[in-house]
Amino acid sequence: MNGFLTPKEINECMVTSGKAKASLPIGKMLLLGIFAGMYVGLGAYGFTIVTSGAGSGFEATLAKFIGAGVFPVGLMLIIFCGAELFTGNCTLTLALAKKEITLGSLLRNLTVVYLANFVGSVLLAWLLFKSGLYSGEAMAAKAIGIAEAKTAIPLLPIIIRATFCNILVVLAVMMQAGSKDIIGKIFAIWFPIMLFVLAGFEHCVANMFFLPIGLFLGADITWSQIIINNLIPVTIGNVIGGAFVVPGVYYYTYLRTNKEAINAASDPVIAATAE
Template identity: 70%
Template sequence: MNNFFSPVEICDNMVKGCNNKAKLPIGKMIVLGIFAGVFIGFGAYGFTIILAGAGTGFEATIAKLIGAGVFPVGLMLVVICGAELFTGNNLMTLSVFKKEITLGAMLRNWGVVWAANLVGSVLLAFLLSQSGLYGEAMSAKAIGIAEAKVAIPFMPVIIRAIFCNMLVCLAVWMQSGAKDIIGKIFAIWFPIMLFVLSGFEHSVANMFFIPMGIFCGADVTWAQAFLNNIIPVTFGNIIGGAIIIPVSYHFTYAKKAQ
């Protein structure tokens, strides 16, 4: 007996899960969305700790690898403990393609969850900035990350966001194929580690990284945070996670499962 589902079964599992997300009451979406923002922020915080303690050259590369290995805890918490993450919920287009939920129900979920993710991420960033945990090295790293993110030109940031959410949604897809918690952890770990190591852009992670830098004194305005990064990254994430992955798998697996 296999301890994992076939691709067709995974597709069916994903559709059922997306249908349930569309039916969530607004109150639960908000609470679970705030939790997801906090969970992803925890991963981003751990990533910053590792990088802040590193030097340059090969040491910095190793630190980035270790930090990328810590970051996936955020999505593990979202998937295993239960939370609503905008980027993962981009897969809800699968249910729209199968006409099991309406476009309006999907957009309702996306809007509420995106806003709740933002609240959770910014709240965590603010509280950590007041915790005394951000010393000189941590603050300098947080500032550097925020300033670098808002400086990325428009087209590169879109491309990085597309690739990011392809990997995030593939991680969500793979974990749905696992029948045990260890399988889910490994299915999440490697794609997320790869996107962080690659320097791709994740809208919800950046809802933590950039405000954290602002709270630490980065030369970044809130308008720059949204217009230069968070909003274009959100659109890039939608292309990767709501169009490329679901369209491909709906064509190859969902139609066969009907």
């Protein structure tokens, strides 16, 4: 008996999961979304701890790798303990394409979860700021540096980085769904998430923590810069990668039935578009 699902089975599993997520009551979406924002923020806090004391050159690269290795704990908590993460929920487009959910239910889930992720992330940032854990000069300087650097990234590069980020995030979600044991799920989550952090890609929910904690500590940024310079373009890129690129390819490859293909070919509008 295989310890993992086939790619087609994984995608079918994501459709079933998407249907369940879209039908959650708003109250549960909010609570689980707040928890997810805090879980990702804890991973981001761990990353800051590891990298705050590093120097330059190879030492900084090694510290970044170790920090990137700590960060995936956030998604592990979300998957294993149960929470709702905006970037992972972008795969609900698979259920939409299979007509298992409506566009309205998809937008309802993503909107509520996004706002809840924001609340959870900012709440954790404020609590950690008040805790005194950032009182050390190195920790504060690292958090401030991260926040100021993220708000200074130009528009096109930040969208590209965000697109690649959520390609890796949704692949991690799909890979863990394909594993039938906890150890397999841990490794399936760890490698893609570690890679996106190490690569310097941009994750909107992680930035909901990184940017406010930097602001609270005195970074030379404003809330409008946080939202306009970073969160909006990063969210756009995350949606492109996680809701369209990966689900689009895998829907076409594994979920689109012959009947759907025949209907599409016979539809004059689709046929004209294809030509």
